[in-house]
Amino acid sequence: DAGVIQSPRHEVTEMGQEVTLRCKPISGHNSLFWYRQTMMRGLELLIYFNNNVPIDDSGMPEDRFSAKMPNASFSTLKIQPSEPRDSAVYFCASSLMGRETQETQYFGPGTRLLVL
Amino acid sequence: GQSLEQPSEVTAVEGAIVQINCTYQTSGFYGLSWYQQHDGGAPTFLSYNALDGLEETGRFSSFLSRSDSYGYLLLQELQMKDSASYFCAVRDRWGQNFVFGPGTRLSVLP
Numbered sequence: 001d002a003g004v005i006q007s008p009r010h011e012v013t014e015m016g017q018e019v020t021l022r023c024k025p026i027s028g029h030n031s032l033f034w035y036r037q038t039m040m041r042g043l044e045l046l047i048y049f050n051n052n053v054p055i056d057d058s059g060m061p062e063d064r065f066s067a068k069m070p071n072a073s074f075s076t077l078k079i080q081p082s083e084p085r086d087s088a089v090y091f092c093a094s095s096l097m098g099r100e101t102q103e104t105q106y107f108g109p110g111t112r113l114l115v116l
Numbered sequence: 117g118q119s120l121e122q123p124s125e126v127t128a129v130e131g132a133i134v135q136i137n138c139t140y141q142t143s144g145f146y147g148l149s150w151y152q153q154h155d156g157g158a159p160t161f162l163s164y165n166a167l168d169g170l171e172e173t174g175r176f177s178s179f180l181s182r183s184d185s186y187g188y189l190l191l192q193e194l195q196m197k198d199s200a201s202y203f204c205a206v207r208d209r210w211g212q213n214f215v216f217g218p219g220t221r222l223s224v225l226p
Contacts, residue, residue, distance in 0.1 A: 093159075
């Protein structure tokens with residue numbers, strides 16, 4: 001299994017530009033998570049999908065952030081317009097969630113975003 | 117809401133044993149997980165406790181006391197490659213919130 005795949009791995013953009021981050025979860029997993037990691041705020045959950053449906057987006061910072069999961073094998077996180085304070089590492093993770101399954105999230109390699 | 121506390125840094129020498137503590141406050145509780153993250157890498161799953169007691173996986177063990185809202189990760193026979201950040205994380209029983217602790221940076225010295 002290739003694991004969780006994220007693209008791009010690195011992104012440098014200018015303030016005001018649109019940024020789209022992509023994620024392919026592990027095949028067969030039914031839950032997908034987007035996290036943001038910074039030195040100041042640590043690892044924060046942005047949004048969580050279960051069976052392609054957004055369940056909890058309370059961590060999405062503001063309206064500039066949006067996430068979609070059109071099918072079980074693809075998700076995007078979009079920032080429009082981007083700001084320097086959005087600079088962070090964005091991780092996508094997937095898991096097989098259920099009442100009897102162990103809570104294990106598999107993280108992708110992350111996208112390192114720098115907004116100038 | 118939910119919050120977790122961990123020590124920010126721990127230092128130990130090769131071959132030693134180290135314990136990383138985690139206390140949590142949550143409106144509901146389903147289980148406590150531990151993740152390892154090397155510099156520049158992604159978090160990787162280490163262990164999970166849903167019930168009180170000790171779970172052992174090789175050199176690593178994890179303990180949970182639900183009544184005390186407390187858990188710890190025990191690392192034995194420390195190796196240089198264990199130098200990393202370690203995060204505890206909780207999920208509430210409705211699966212609605214996933215919260216990671218601030219992380220503990222472990223430095224293993226020769």
